[in-house]
Amino acid sequence: MKIKQRDDAPPAASGYAGVAKQIVLGPADGSNEIVLRYFSVAQGGATPRHSHDFPHLVKVEAGRGAVLGPDGGETQVSAGDYVYVAPNETHSFKNIAAYPFEFICIVPARGEPSATDWGPALR
Amino acid sequence: MKIKQRDDAPPAASGYAGVAKQIVLGPADGSNEIVLRYFSVAQGGATPRHSHDFPHLVKVEAGRGAVLGPDGGETQVSAGDYVYVAPNETHSFKNIAAYPFEFICIVPARGEPSATDWGPALR
Numbered sequence: 001m002k003i004k005q006r007d008d009a010p011p012a013a014s015g016y017a018g019v020a021k022q023i024v025l026g027p028a029d030g031s032n033e034i035v036l037r038y039f040s041v042a043q044g045g046a047t048p049r050h051s052h053d054f055p056h057l058v059k060v061e062a063g064r065g066a067v068l069g070p071d072g073g074e075t076q077v078s079a080g081d082y083v084y085v086a087p088n089e090t091h092s093f094k095n096i097a098a099y100p101f102e103f104i105c106i107v108p109a110r111g112e113p114s115a116t117d118w119g120p121a122l123r
Numbered sequence: 124m125k126i127k128q129r130d131d132a133p134p135a136a137s138g139y140a141g142v143a144k145q146i147v148l149g150p151a152d153g154s155n156e157i158v159l160r161y162f163s164v165a166q167g168g169a170t171p172r173h174s175h176d177f178p179h180l181v182k183v184e185a186g187r188g189a190v191l192g193p194d195g196g197e198t199q200v201s202a203g204d205y206v207y208v209a210p211n212e213t214h215s216f217k218n219i220a221a222y223p224f225e226f227i228c229i230v231p232a233r234g235e236p237s238a239t240d241w242g243p244a245l246r
Contacts, residue, residue, distance in 0.1 A: 001192045001214065002207040003200060025180050025207045033231060034157060036180050036205065057148050057159050059182075059227065069124045077126060082159070084125040084148045091124065104182065106229055108156060 002029040006038050012114060018045030018095075024104070027115045035112040039093070041065065041101040046094035054111035056085035058093075063101035068092040125152040129161050135237060141168030141218075147227070150238045158235040162216070164188065164224040169217035177234035179208035181216075186224035191215040 006024055014021035018041060025036040038061075041047070049068060060081045066074040070089045076096065077083065083103075085091045095101035109115040129147055137144035141164060148159040161184075164170070172191060183204045189197040193212045199219065200206065206226075208214045218224035232238040 001190070001209065001212055003190060003198050004205055005203055006205070024205050029207045030209050031178060031180060031207050033178055034180055034229060036182075036229070055154060055156055057154060057157055057229070059159075067124070067126060075126050080128055082127050082129070082147050084152045084154050086124065086153050089124055106157060106159070106180070 002031075004029070009038070012037075014039070016045070016047065018042040019047060023112070023114060026112060027109070031109075032115070033109055035107055035109055035115055037105050037107070037112065039103055039105055041093065041095040043095055043098050043100075045101075047092055049090060049092040051088050051090045052111065053087050054108050055087050056083070056091070056111075057106040058083040058085070059104050061102040061104060063095060063099055064097040065101040065103070066094045066096050068094065125154075127152070132161070135160075137162070139168070139170065141165040142170060146235070146237060149235060150232070154232075155238070156232055158230055158232055158238055160228050160230070160235065162226055162228055164216065164218040166218055166221050166223075168224075170215055172213060172215040174211050174213045175234065176210050177231050178210050179206070179214070179234075180229040181206040181208070182227050184225040184227060186218060186222055187220040188224040188226070189217045189219050191217065 009022035020040040022038045132145040143163040
């Protein structure tokens with residue numbers, strides 16, 4: 001069992017400017033099956049429009065963002081919103097406010113590069 | 124893709140008095156691999172001391188609780204604390220305040236009875 005807070009997790013490479021990442025619960029905590037990451041996207045920042053073969057389960061923690069969906073449409077989200085991104089769905093998360101847009105993003109271990117040691121830094 | 128809020132999810136059977144449960148992201152949303160549940164434990168309530176072969180990834184959302192660990196020790200937690208419970212670790216979550224103790228609890232699909240149609244209601 002491991003009990004910790006977000007800032008017990010050191011910064012991790014996100015691979016993208018303006019996107020800070022922390023692995024809050026992951027392999028370093030013994031969690032080898034599911035990984036919980038915390039992302040903070042700075043003003044003007046976004047994650048790339050991309051897709052991959054694993055899902056995202058997201059809970060928005062702070063700020064205001066837009067989620068780009070597979071049909072190209074955008075939906076605004078804020079704290080308390082949950083987003084499920086299915087495997088292979090094109091998506092992007094973008095900050096649309098003047099302060100950080102923050103969310104937790106849960107993936108199976110195969111979706112977290114530091115857990116698998118392959119692929120680009122941000123998935 | 125699915126975007127929703129906690130209270131878009133109807134109450135689900137937790138199997139225990141004083142423990143309310145909602146499946147916020149799960150099979151009904153297309154999430155067949157990982158399930159995100161929201162628990163609200165009323166004053167005086169607790170989940171049973173138990174163990175199972177899948178992990179829990181927990182984030183405390185509100186209130187004050189105590190997490191019972193495998194060695195019998197208790198650790199107090201509150202909003203912003205994260206807990207990883209490894210497979211087969213004995214654990215319990217207990218409300219220690221006069222208002223609801225609330226947390227999200229993420230499991231692989233095999234840990235959510237409504238996703239697997241087996242086992243007791245609360246796992």
